[in-house]
Amino acid sequence: MLDSDSYDTVILGTGLAQSIAAAALAKAGKSVLHLDPNEYYGGAQASLTLDEFATWAAERSEQPTDADDEYTSAQHSRYESASTTPLGSLAPDRRRYALSLFPSLMASRGTLVGTLIASDVSKYVGFRLLDSVSLWDDAKGAAARVPGSKEDVFKDKSVSLPDKRRLMKALLFAAGEFEEDEVLKGHEEEPLLAFLTRSFGLSQRLAEALTYAVAHASSPDEPALPSLIRARRYIRSIGRYGPRAFLVGQYGGAGEVAQGFCRACAVFGGTYILGPDAVPSDITVANDNASVSLKIPGHPRTITATHLVCSPDFLPASLKPESIGTKTTAYTVAVVATRPPVLAPANAAEEGEEEEEGDDTAVLVFPPTDTTPLVRALVMGEGTGSCPQGQWVVYLWAETGDVKSLQPFLGKVAPEGVSWQASYVEHAAQAKPAASEETGASPLVILEPYAGPHLLTEGLDWEAAQGERAFTAVAGDDEHGFFEKAEDEDDEEDGDDE
Amino acid sequence: MASEDPSVKAVQVKLVLLGEAAVGKSSLVLRFVQNDFNENTSPTIGAAFLTQKCRLENRVVKFEIWDTAGQERFHSLAPMYYRNAAAAVVVYDITKAASLEKAKAWVKELQRQANPNIVIALVGNKLDLVEGADGEEASTPTEAPEAADEDAPADEDEDGTPPPPAAAPASEGPRQVSHAEAKAYADECGLLFFEASAKAGTNVQDVFTEIAKTIPLDTITPKPAAGGAQNRRSAANAAAGDASAVNLGDGAAAKKGGCC
Ligand SMILES: Nc1nc2c(ncn2[C@@H]2O[C@H](COP(=O)(O)OP(=O)(O)OP(=O)(O)O)[C@@H](O)[C@H]2O)c(=O)[nH]1
Ligand SMILES: [Mg+2]
Numbered sequence: 001m002l003d004s005d006s007y008d009t010v011i012l013g014t015g016l017a018q019s020i021a022a023a024a025l026a027k028a029g030k031s032v033l034h035l036d037p038n039e040y041y042g043g044a045q046a047s048l049t050l051d052e053f054a055t056w057a058a059e060r061s062e063q064p065t066d067a068d069d070e071y072t073s074a075q076h077s078r079y080e081s082a083s084t085t086p087l088g089s090l091a092p093d094r095r096r097y098a099l100s101l102f103p104s105l106m107a108s109r110g111t112l113v114g115t116l117i118a119s120d121v122s123k124y125v126g127f128r129l130l131d132s133v134s135l136w137d138d139a140k141g142a143a144a145r146v147p148g149s150k151e152d153v154f155k156d157k158s159v160s161l162p163d164k165r166r167l168m169k170a171l172l173f174a175a176g177e178f179e180e181d182e183v184l185k186g187h188e189e190e191p192l193l194a195f196l197t198r199s200f201g202l203s204q205r206l207a208e209a210l211t212y213a214v215a216h217a218s219s220p221d222e223p224a225l226p227s228l229i230r231a232r233r234y235i236r237s238i239g240r241y242g243p244r245a246f247l248v249g250q251y252g253g254a255g256e257v258a259q260g261f262c263r264a265c266a267v268f269g270g271t272y273i274l275g276p277d278a279v280p281s282d283i284t285v286a287n288d289n290a291s292v293s294l295k296i297p298g299h300p301r302t303i304t305a306t307h308l309v310c311s312p313d314f315l316p317a318s319l320k321p322e323s324i325g326t327k328t329t330a331y332t333v334a335v336v337a338t339r340p341p342v343l344a345p346a347n348a349a350e351e352g353e354e355e356e357e358g359d360d361t362a363v364l365v366f367p368p369t370d371t372t373p374l375v376r377a378l379v380m381g382e383g384t385g386s387c388p389q390g391q392w393v394v395y396l397w398a399e400t401g402d403v404k405s406l407q408p409f410l411g412k413v414a415p416e417g418v419s420w421q422a423s424y425v426e427h428a429a430q431a432k433p434a435a436s437e438e439t440g441a442s443p444l445v446i447l448e449p450y451a452g453p454h455l456l457t458e459g460l461d462w463e464a465a466q467g468e469r470a471f472t473a474v475a476g477d478d479e480h481g482f483f484e485k486a487e488d489e490d491d492e493e494d495g496d497d498e
Numbered sequence: 499m500a501s502e503d504p505s506v507k508a509v510q511v512k513l514v515l516l517g518e519a520a521v522g523k524s525s526l527v528l529r530f531v532q533n534d535f536n537e538n539t540s541p542t543i544g545a546a547f548l549t550q551k552c553r554l555e556n557r558v559v560k561f562e563i564w565d566t567a568g569q570e571r572f573h574s575l576a577p578m579y580y581r582n583a584a585a586a587v588v589v590y591d592i593t594k595a596a597s598l599e600k601a602k603a604w605v606k607e608l609q610r611q612a613n614p615n616i617v618i619a620l621v622g623n624k625l626d627l628v629e630g631a632d633g634e635e636a637s638t639p640t641e642a643p644e645a646a647d648e649d650a651p652a653d654e655d656e657d658g659t660p661p662p663p664a665a666a667p668a669s670e671g672p673r674q675v676s677h678a679e680a681k682a683y684a685d686e687c688g689l690l691f692f693e694a695s696a697k698a699g700t701n702v703q704d705v706f707t708e709i710a711k712t713i714p715l716d717t718i719t720p721k722p723a724a725g726g727a728q729n730r731r732s733a734a735n736a737a738a739g740d741a742s743a744v745n746l747g748d749g750a751a752a753k754k755g756g757c758c
């Protein structure tokens with residue numbers, strides 16, 4: 001039973017955006033009740049152990065019933081064909097895995113990294129530089145590293161000198177203030193791939209590398225301007241923490257980060273209930289539009305809040321935002337016991353050098369073909385806390401409803417076979433973007449789940465932006481800004497040398 | 499604390515606190531870290547974690563202390579809380595029998611969730627309240643004991659609200675958990691065991707010193723490139739032999755920008 005029946009804000013779901021909003025609101029002095037019907041933190045961004053993943057998949061492939069609550073039935077329509085293979089020999093270590101429902105990377109200069117630092121949640125979560133980005137070369141039947149930085153371009157022995165110059169020119173262009181550049185004027189809508197080939201004389205292979213592995217576009221048709229804006233942010237991310245643009249979060253990334261924000265919220269007085277006691281029902285907006293009420297099994301009385309923050313998944317049909325479509329993505333997550341070839345050391349050891357032990361993380365992009373969509377693979381080793389030593393986690397996903405179509409790609413990433421595998425299809429509802437809401441106008445703050453084509457590189461920043469938006473919608477012109485340091489607040493906890 | 503010896507590098511150790519509300523977890527930390535006691539502590543708010551060094555003859559252990567901050571109330575501690583914790587202090591209140599039962603539940607939870615080598619100390623707090631009653635410590639408490647939610651039903655007594663300032667007179671009855679009972683349980687489960695008083699300072703330092711002595715440091719000392727996963731990844735060990743690990747806060751130093 002809770003101490004109180006009323007809160008400034010009730011937040012449903014512990015997804016990353018919700019968790020960021022929760023921490024920011026608690027820090028700003030709001031009373032926060034944070035509920036999640038799942039037994040685990042992270043919602044659609046959760047990191048799951050192997051057994052949790054099996055349960056997750058089993059629950060989502062059960063027959064829906066009329067008795068289902070809103071969240072459960074939303075999960076049934078969101079996920080399809082979820083299955084996992086038996087744990088087998090991995091069973092004893094099942095809890096040592098952290099498998100993400102949201103395979104994603106954090107750009108070193110982006111929204112989330114700023115929020116992590118401002119909130120001090122960075123103290124709870126470890127990150128590592130992504131070791132490499134590669135493009136699948138079908139002719140060679142192998143992955144080829146994509147040079148991401150100036151140094152990489154110079155070192156790359158597979159690119160001829162004139163090509164290097166062209167590539168450098170294109171990278172410089174993408175890193176600069178191209179909006180006003182004559183080269184781009186009038187071609188903003190041209191597909192990026194065509195624009196790069198035409199404007200910089202790049203070979204098809206190099207143009208593909210820039211399109212799919214630097215701009216991280218998902219199709220050859222993505223227009224030049226927004227793709228270049230993304231590429232610029234990624235290129236400018238290089239150098240902040242090392243020679244590469246992206247960071248991999250420990251223990252599954254997004255889910256761990258969400259836990260960090262939830263802890264921060266609790267530290268500032270937020271209350272947490274997870275599991276069946278936290279399943280909301282009877283969500284009602286008061287007639288005067290000034291509050292929301294709901295019930296949960298864990299509390300005998302109706303709970304009221306000045307604001308309710310949640311994703312559409314929790315809302316009854318009458319309150320759900322209009323959906324303007326769905327984006328269908330098939331996912332496969334596999335555990336492998338042989339080092340995937342894409343992690344092989346970049347360069348054979350030269351004289352006098354120690355043999356490199358190989359990479360721990362990699363992104364591998366399979367460019368689209370006439371018959372297959374673009375497929376992305378994210379590989380993580382034990383250094384990321386995703387799995388025990390001597391094993392690797394492979395995520396594969398593509399915009400398709402046919403989860404079996406990923407299997408040949410899994411064979412290319414992990415030719416020696418897999419020890420365990422989960423597969424599922426997700427239909428992410430694309431909510432109609434909220435009309436620029438007047439601060440405090442509605443007691444209901446609805447978060448938009450990510451439904452774009454750039455989950456890998458944009459998903460985390462999207463969630464961070466949604467979290468900040470929710471904070472602003474609730475706190476508005478409050479005296480406290482988003483994770484603003486209070487005047488007299490010092491780093492008292494860390495008066496220690498290091 | 500002992501004088502600085504630059505030749506001994508502090509080993510960072512994550513220590514988590516667990517126990518029913520109002521048993522004195524935060525007070526024990528406050529006593530250990532600042533040698534202070536506050537009669538009217540509010541339920542834990544505002545400290546991400548506190549750090550304190552413990553110097554032994556041959557090692558310096560820097561405790562990174564995680565207080566539960568309310569997530570334990572409905573058993574909703576995140577896996578992150580237990581992750582890489584090398585030590586746990588599970589606290590009960592010797593004047594509340596139910597709090598020992600809660601402590602036992604937390605020990606079970608630790609055995610399920612935490613790293614198998616974790617050092618667990620069971621601490622019976624508020625020893626000052628039973629001084630005299632036990633016979634061996636003769637003095638009577640000079641200050642009124644703090645008001646506890648004594649008459650709340652046993653299963654709903656984790657009221658997180660701060661007790662009214664030192665009001666209710668000696669309602670906190672005498673000892674409800676005997677030293678022998680708790681000690682027997684601790685021995686059975688292989689836990690360190692202390693009775694302590696955050697208020698009087700009794701035994702508090704000893705809890706942490708004993709933990710520092712007991713922790714098998716080889717399991718937590720960073721081993722460069724040795725592949726001990728636990729070590730390679732912890733953010734605290736970012737500098738130690740793991741080139742790919744980054745500390746987000748350090749990015750300020752490298753703000754100058756992109757490659758091109
Ligand atoms: N007499 C006495 N009172 C104590 C002692 N330790 C703590 N208290 C009092 O017990 C109350 C609760 O102490 P806290 O340290 O806040 O307990 P906590 O376990 O951190 O509580 P939560 O953060 O709510 O879970 C406060 O009023 C303290 O002053 C002690 O050793 N002796
Ligand atoms: Mg406390």
